[in-house]
Every structure is written in C-alpha cells, then in structure tokens.
Amino acid sequence: MPLQSKAFQRWLHGVAPDASTADVCRIAGIKRTTLAQQLVRGKVAESTLVSISRGFHLNPVEALSTFDLYSDLRGAAVPPTGCELVSQIATIDLLRSVVERSEPGSAPAASLSEPPHPTSVRNWVDAIDDGELRHRVSDATGIAPQNFSAHLTANRLPPELAIATSRAGGVGPAGGLVAGGLITEAEAGWPPNARREALDRMSQSELVTLAGERLLALGKTLRRQEQDHERTERIWENLG
Amino acid sequence: MTAVLPWVTLAVCLAITIARVPSLIRGENRVVFYIFALITLDILLSIEGPYLAIDALLGGINVTNLILRFLLYGTFLLMGIKIAMGFGSQSAVRAIRGPWGLTVLGFTVALTIFFFVITDTRGSTVGMTGLTWGPSMEAYAALGRFYPGYVSACLLPAIWRTIVGRYPALLRGASALLFLGLALLLISQFFPLIPLVHLWLRSLINYSAVLATAIGLAGIWFSKAYSRRKRRLSA
Numbered sequence: 304m305p306l307q308s309k310a311f312q313r314w315l316h317g318v319a320p321d322a323s324t325a326d327v328c329r330i331a332g333i334k335r336t337t338l339a340q341q342l343v344r345g346k347v348a349e350s351t352l353v354s355i356s357r358g359f360h361l362n363p364v365e366a367l368s369t370f371d372l373y374s375d376l377r378g379a380a381v382p383p384t385g386c387e388l389v390s391q392i393a394t395i396d397l398l399r400s401v402v403e404r405s406e407p408g409s410a411p412a413a414s415l416s417e418p419p420h421p422t423s424v425r426n427w428v429d430a431i432d433d434g435e436l437r438h439r440v441s442d443a444t445g446i447a448p449q450n451f452s453a454h455l456t457a458n459r460l461p462p463e464l465a466i467a468t469s470r471a472g473g474v475g476p477a478g479g480l481v482a483g484g485l486i487t488e489a490e491a492g493w494p495p496n497a498r499r500e501a502l503d504r505m506s507q508s509e510l511v512t513l514a515g516e517r518l519l520a521l522g523k524t525l526r527r528q529e530q531d532h533e534r535t536e537r538i539w540e541n542l543g
Numbered sequence: 544m545t546a547v548l549p550w551v552t553l554a555v556c557l558a559i560t561i562a563r564v565p566s567l568i569r570g571e572n573r574v575v576f577y578i579f580a581l582i583t584l585d586i587l588l589s590i591e592g593p594y595l596a597i598d599a600l601l602g603g604i605n606v607t608n609l610i611l612r613f614l615l616y617g618t619f620l621l622m623g624i625k626i627a628m629g630f631g632s633q634s635a636v637r638a639i640r641g642p643w644g645l646t647v648l649g650f651t652v653a654l655t656i657f658f659f660v661i662t663d664t665r666g667s668t669v670g671m672t673g674l675t676w677g678p679s680m681e682a683y684a685a686l687g688r689f690y691p692g693y694v695s696a697c698l699l700p701a702i703w704r705t706i707v708g709r710y711p712a713l714l715r716g717a718s719a720l721l722f723l724g725l726a727l728l729l730i731s732q733f734f735p736l737i738p739l740v741h742l743w744l745r746s747l748i749n750y751s752a753v754l755a756t757a758i759g760l761a762g763i764w765f766s767k768a769y770s771r772r773k774r775r776l777s778a
Contacts, residue, residue, distance in 0.1 A: 531709045534631055538705070538714065541629030542575060542760060543767030 331358035380492025381475030388501035390430035393420035427482035431472035632701035717762025724756030
C-alpha cells in the first residue's frame with residue numbers, strides 16, 4: 304500500500320515548507336492532477352515521493368525511510384551482494400562481455416546500461432532466491448504466489464513488495480527498489496563501478512552459463528510473444 | 544425504453560454496415576460486411592413497421608417471420624464460422640461447419656418449417672405475439688432461439704480464453720462485449736420461464752444481445768485499425 308497522504312503531507316511540509324503545490328509539481332516534474340488525485344484518494348505513490356525528493360536534491364531512499372513502512376531503509380546502506388549486482392546487468396551487456404572476453408582487444412569494454420533492464424525484477428528475485436523465497440514472501444505479505452509471479456513476468460515490483468522480498472531474502476533493503484526501477488543504483492548506495500567489478504570477478508564459465516540461462520529465458524519469452532502475436536493476427540485476419 | 548431500443552439497435556448496426564462498405568469495395572474480409580448486413584436486416588424485420596409492411600406484401604400470414612428465422616440461422620452460421628476460425632477454436636469450427644453442425648442446422652430448419660406449417664399463422668403481427676400460442680407455436684419460437692444459442696455455446700469458451708489471455712486491451716474489451724452478447728443469447732433459451740406480462744424483458748435481452756454482439760465485432764475491427772495506425776505512427 305502506498306504512503307498515507309497525511310504522513311506524506313507532513314513530510315512535504317518538512318522538506319519544502321514554503322513551496323506551493325504548483326511549485327512542488329513543477330520542481331518534481333509531475334502532473335498537478337496526478338498529485339491532487341493521489342492526495343484526495345489518501346494514498347500517495349512512492350514514485351511521486353521519489354520524484355519530489357529528486358527535485359529538491361534529497362536522497363529518495365532517506366526520504367522513503369522516514370515513513371514507517373520503509374523503516375528498513377534507515378541507517379547505513381547495506382552493500383549489495385555479488386549476485387544482486389550481476390542480476391542488474393542487462394542481458395545484452397552480459398553477451399557483450401562474453402564477446403569481449405572471447406576476443407580480447409577487439410573493442411573497448413562498453414559501459415553497462417543503467418538498471419532496470421527488461422528482466423530486472425525476475426533476475427533480481429532469482430539472484431536472491433534460495434528456493435524457499437517465494438514461500439516466505441507470500442507468508443509474510445499474504446500475496447498469492449501466482450500474483451507474485453505475474454509481477455515478475457511484467458517486470459514490476461511494487462516498492463512494498465520489494466522491501467518484503469529483500470527482507471525474506473536476507474539482503475539489503477534497497478536492492479528490490481533498484482530492480483523495480485523506483486530508485487537508481489547510486490541512490491541505493493551501490494558503488495559506481497560495483498556492477499562492472501562483479502562482472503569482471505565472474506569466471507568465464509560462470510559468465511557463459513549465466514548468459515546462456517538469460518538467453519534461454521529470453522527465447523521462451525519471445526516465443527510466447529510471437530504466439531500471442533500470431534493469435535491476435537488470426538482474430539484480426541478473420542474479423543477485422 | 545423498449546420502444547426505442549430496436550431503433551437504436553437498427554441505427555447502430557446500419558452505421559457499422561455502412562462503415563464496412565469501403566472495406567467491402569477493397570475486397571477486405573467481405574464476409575464481415577455480409578454478417579453486419581445480415582444483422583441489420585434481421586433487426587429491420589424484427590421491428591413492427593417494416594415487418595408489417597413486408598408481411599402485407601407476402602400475404603399477411605407471417606411468412607416474413609419464417610424468412611427472418613432463416614436469415615437469423617444464416618447470420619449465425621456465417622458469424623459462428625468466422626468467429627470460431629478467428630478465435631482459433633478447431634472444435635468450434637467443427638461443431639458449427641462440420642457434419643454434426645450442419646446436421647443440427649438441417650434439423651432446425653426442417654423443424655422450423657414443419658412447426659410453421661402446422662400452426663395457424665394468419666394475422667400479421669411482429670414476433671407473432673398477436674397469435675394464439677399453442678404448443679406448436681412454442682416449439683417454433685424455441686427453435687428460433689435454439690440455433691443462435693447452439694452457435695453461441697460453441698463459441699463462448701474460445702472467446703473467454705481471449706478475454707483472460709495476453710492480448711491488446713482493446714481486443715480483450717471487444718471480445719468481452721461479444722461474449723456478453725452471445726451469453727445473453729444462451730440466457731434467452733429460458734424465455735418460456737419469463738411470464739408473458741414481462742415481455743419487455745425478452746426484447747430487452749434480445750436487443751442487448753444484438754447490440755453487444757455487433758459492437759463487440761466492430762470493436763475487434765476497430766482494435767485492428769487502432770493497432771495498425773499506432774504502428775504506422777511509431778514507425
């Protein structure tokens with residue numbers, strides 16, 4: 304559940320006591336109607352808070368941590384595990400790395416694209432999963448396993464679920480927020496080169512195996528999309 | 544409201560049919576035009592004014608109603624085949640166009656004629672509501688509901704899979720409307736349970752069914768045009 308609008312307004316007052324709603328929206332780059340709607344409904348989306356924090360040059364993680372729901376985020380940032388770091392490298396970057404290592408000197412190492420990538424959420428959950436993670440998350444939050452799966456497939460991770468998942472996975476609380484695209488790796492306190500270093504630490508066999516797994520999963524997704532596309536086209540061909 | 548509903552339905556179906564004319568001229572999916580044209584004609588013949596005018600020409604013994612039945616069967620045969628093929632249900636295609644499906648249709652047609660002939664149908668009234676309803680009349684009316692219901696029952700599972708599947712939102716919405724329309728036709732099998740004083744309920748269900756089906760079918764067409772346009776703009 305997103306942030307209570309009362310608590311949010313208290314926070315906003317602390318951050319920008321003199322700014323009008325219009326100012327806040329302009330600085331944060333969000334629509335006034337969006338914010339007004341969220342306030343009226345009594346629930347403000349975490350992404351709104353993050354945009355406003357960025358607009359006022361505050362760390363969004365610290366801002367989030369002032370809310371009780373996100374108290375896990377208080378204190379010093381927990382460094383990400385190697386697996387988490389690698390999970391946030393896009394498949395195409397992994398493949399590039401395979402090529403670079405197989406043909407050294409052919410091209411300079413390209414910089415890694417920022418997370419999230421198209422399968423960030425699933426890769427992150429797989430990276431911290433010991434086999435029982437989904438059970439623990441569903442016990443802790445009451446989310447049905449198939450709904451959790453649906454989030455992974457859609458590459459979405461609601462912030463509250465991200466926190467619960469990191470807690471169940473025993474990793475730093477911000478990792479899921481990075482994978483879900485709410486905050487950047489820098490905001491989560493990940494060192495700038497951490498992903499590159501984690502990638503370089505992987506042995507050739509680990510890298511190739513991981514790239515293979517990613518390709519296999521990508522192939523499955525593509526095949527499903529192609530089938531869906533074919534079915535849609537058949538309907539349109541007959542009835543359109 | 545039930546007085547306006549038929550005309551609204553007619554206007555909607557006619558508008559969709561006219562909108563299909565350019566596609567017809569280009570030779571795209573002509574059958575879809577025929578389906579809409581047939582639906583429009585079906586509605587026209589279900590409305591009192593046009594019905595009485597045409598039936599007067601045909602001798603005033605409600606032969607028009609018999610013609611309407613045949614048109615309806617034709618509409619559902621065509622629509623059923625196209626929808627079953629579109630929604631990729633081989634079993635539905637077989638159940639409608641295969642030997643079993645054609646046998647069902649043949650029996651329905653034969654029995655419809657039989658019950659029409661043995662009933663005294665003098666006195667032109669739309670829906671034959673002004674006649675004395677004996678068992679043969681009930682059977683005749685039930686047959687008219689049966690075949691559309693049969694085709695609907697064949698199609699509903701495949702349409703449902705599309706509603707809950709991974710398809711474009713517009714297509715799923717249109718399929719849901721189509722589903723609703725065809726499901727209402729299944730419900731109409733229970734018309735004899737509705738007391739005669741509530742005849743308006745029957746016509747409400749019938750016309751809602753036609754409206755939902757026609758708008759749903761047009762919606763599928765619209766979802767295709769929309770997706771093509773979006774792709775062109777993004778290209």
